[in-house]
Every structure is written in structure tokens, then in C-alpha cells.
Amino acid sequence: MTPALKESKFLQEGVLTPEEFVRAGDLLVFKCPTWSWAGGLPEKAVPYLPSDKQFLITKKLPCRSRYREEGAEPKKGEMVDDDWLAVTSAIKDGEEVIPDMVEDKKEKKPEVDDDDEDIPDMEEFDVEDNLVENDPAASNTVPNIQSTRTYDISITYDKYYLTPKIWLLGYAENGRLLTPQEIFMDISADHAGKTVTVEPHPHLGTPFAYIHPCKHASVMKKFVGRIMETGRTPEVEFYLLLFLKFIGIVIPTIAYDNTFEYGL
């Protein structure tokens, strides 16, 4: 077991202590109230984080289009940050061997039968007459959500890489959980399958897809460096807000809170 990092190395190395992770999480929740702290399963709690602040989560974010279907390959230097591209090309060069789910080419055809997924044993479940109500004051219009995928995004603290780790849980239009292959449709071509893996969430126990954190610190370090070139010293509380900017490049079509501007 590596001991938890005690001294701040944010400016030098782009990493976080557990205590800094909590401070950065507090600011994220304050700035973007759709994010919340959670405790998760008590038996999975880690001692170096408060019991009610084990991880962050934001739920049911709409994802209206498939990145892959859009077919818009990111152009270098345009919408994608140079540093991030540098990072991915490093990964491509085989600098890091990352556990990979798609690598084995056992890619099963996604079972997309959403509309036909009849509820077993429910065929004869006719609408009960006595439950039908006329309610002029109820608005059932739910524009888009019923026809859009949604995602839960969670952030945990990775004790090995000393960085946040991003987890995704995708839902199909009918509420069914997405398969990893389907989730990869929403992840930029540069990252799907290369840096994204499925594993049980460390505090919930149910499977989520995660973005491998091996390059997070170096990306953050470069970002810190760029801010310091402008004569400012970024405060560690802003870590997650800055970090989510980068994550936006990996999951470009998920509409998570991204309203904060650091003013680069």
C-alpha cells in the first residue's frame, strides 16, 4: 500500500492529495450543484476521505447524439486541445499499455432492440382502468429525454495516480444500461477502447466505464504551466473544474455542467 500523499504537489506534478481532492470537490459542488458528494457502500469506504465524501456524482446527463454517428473527427489544433492530442498520441505509440476491453476484437454486436424490449411477464399487463386519470394540470411532455441517452458521471480519487478518476454509466432511451460497446459510441475516437475500461465502481460495486487516469497528472501539469505563464498561480480548489474541461474532449456529446470559465 502506498501511503496517502500528504504534501501538495499540484503545481509541480499536477497531482492531488486526498485533502485537496475534497477541497476541489467542495468547489465543484458549490459551482455546479448538479454534482454531489456521496458515501457509497460503507464497507468500501477509504479511510483517507471523509465517510460522506468518498466520491462525486452527477446523474442523468443528456447525451443527445452519438459521437461516432456524427462522424466528426476532431481536427488537430481546432476543437481539441493540443496537449490532450499529445497525450493520446503518446498512448498510441505504446508508451503505456492499458488494459483494453475492445482489444480482443470480441466486439459483440450491440443488442439494440430498445423498442422491442418487451417486459417479460408483462405482455398481459393491461392498463388498469381504475388507474387512468384525467389530470389537466400534469405536464407529461418530456422533450427529448425519453428519446435520448443519459449518463451518470462519477469522480473518485485514485490513490495510485494521485488524480481524479472519471467513471461513466450510460442508459439507453428506455432506461436500460448501455453495454461497453454502446458507451464507446459516445467517446471520442481517440479514446474509446484505448483509455476506457469497464470495472466495478469502487464505492458502488456496480460496473462503470472509466477513463484510465495514467495521463491525467501530466495533462493537468501542462495546464497549470500554461496558466502560470500568464503570471497567475492556479489554486488547487479549481482542479476539478479545469480537469472537466479536458474530460469534455473525451466525451464531447455528453452535456455535463461546463459553464465555468477560468479565463485562459
Next chain:
Amino acid sequence: MEGKNILQFQSWVSSIDSAFWYELGRLKLNEFKLDQSAVPIHAYYGTGYPGVPTHLFVNLDAFKKDFKAPSYHYKMPGELHNTNTIESFKTLDKKKLSETISKQIWEDIESGKAIKDPSLLNRFAVITYVDLKKYHYYYWFSFPSIQSEEPCISLKNELLSDVLSQSQIQQFKNGLEPIRDKEPFFVLNLTGDSVSVHPFQEIETIKSTAKELIIGFMDPGYQDGILGWPLRNLLPLLRKLGLKIVKILSFKYPPENSKDILSRVFTVEIGDYKSNNGVPVSLASWEKNHKGELKPKFLNLSNTMDHKQLAESAV
């Protein structure tokens, strides 16, 4: 926006974490066993963002007795009826179940208990059937509401910034801060140019002295002019307190750096409510499924819960 419109409420869309189902399965095996009695649970919600639908969330902590909603979120008490077979799920007397809850809500309004704890106004029921061998989950929510004889009317719908001055908005924000995580409902007391914010529990005292008041609520609605469901059962309580035409603040947290104040003030004319020997006129509002049908929701978690399958797909 002017005009006499029926006050519209956004129906809930429930969202249950898969970790909740795991926990329910564990409790069924170890504690409930064949017992089908109602189990108290909690759901929670946040305020709406434009274009981003607000769900009613149920998470892993739902069974906790000391349930606490996350910051900027508000709890709703409910009861879970877990049935042992698909047949008992189907035949459970749903109408009776929702009527029992409506009656409880009405009693809490009549007794004043709901003033002390307004979250009681939003009691809900959820019926479930879990097939633990197949990891199949059936569930159906009911969000009962007390119905007025005549619909409640929206007389006016204004931006908060048109109702309060900049200095008053600042006073309101400062006043809201200490209670913001605790109270889904609150009261604004307007005297001259000053505004004070109070927990809803103080409504009776404030009402007797205030010249002008606005009732605020944390609004999960996300569409213009359509209010969040939690207000629905507050209206009969306000009517019971003698309020007929009342200003309602639909409060939503603005996105950071947003110049717009999304919060709006509705002037509402509350209808009259009647009960028959303590049984109110009510609606069960069973949730519709993703196809808009009045049917239970269904979730198949076999590909995530079944460890054998999981092991195979993770090769």
C-alpha cells in the same frame, strides 16, 4: 407573460441507481424475506436547469433511517412495497395504496404536521418486484396529489428580477444561504425595501404580521411556465392557512456565470379543496413508462449484476 392559465406541473421521471437494486436484493434475502409490508424509503431531487430534465433520484442510501439528501438536493419520503411474485405485483390494489397516501397527506395538512415538516407533502409509493435469479426488476411509482375542485390558475408569471430590486435579490440570496440545504419550501417577508428569508415552519407567524410575502420552493421543473411537482401539495396547505391568491417563487440555482436569473415568480389563484369524511379528492399519478404508457418500468441488469456473465464479457 400574462393570462389566465391552468397551473401546469411537470410529472416526475424516476431514476433508480443500480446500486439500489443490489441493496434491495440483499435486504430481501437477509431481512424482508417473504414479508411484503411497506418499507420506508427516501428519494431526492434538485432544482431544474433549462433543457436538462430533473429526475427524482433513488440511490443506495434510500433505506437509511437517517437519510440525508446531498447538498442542493431535497428529500422526499416514500414507502416501498416489494412483492414476492409477479402475480402479487400485478394484483396489488394500487388505487387503494395511492388513496391511503393521499389521506395521510391530507391529515398532515389538516393537523398542521405538514407545516413542521413540509417534505411530508410529497409522500410517494413505489411497488417493486425483483427476480433475483434473472436480475429483472419491475417497479412503479405513484405520486399522489390532492386535487382542487377548480384548477389552480397562474395569473401572472414574472422574472424574479422584475419583482425584486437588485438589492432585494442580494438580501434574498444571503437569507437563503443558511437554510438552502434544509428546506424545500421557504417564505420571503417583504417590508419596504428589505427582504428576509424564513424556513416554511415560520409561515403562521410571518403571515400574521407581514405586509407582503412570497412563498418560495426549490423547483425541479425545467421548462418555462411549468412548475415542479413538489408545489402541488403545498397549495392545499397554503389554502388551509387562508391564502387564496399568493405569490410563488419558483427557485432554481442559476448555472455559474449565468447572467440570467432563472427563478420566476408566479401569482397563483389557489382553488378550493374538499374532503369527504377525511378522504380528499386526489390523483394517484402513477408514473408512465418511457413510451408514455401507464405501465410499470422494467430494468434488466443481468449483464451487469450476473457475475458469471460479467466475467465472460470482461475477458
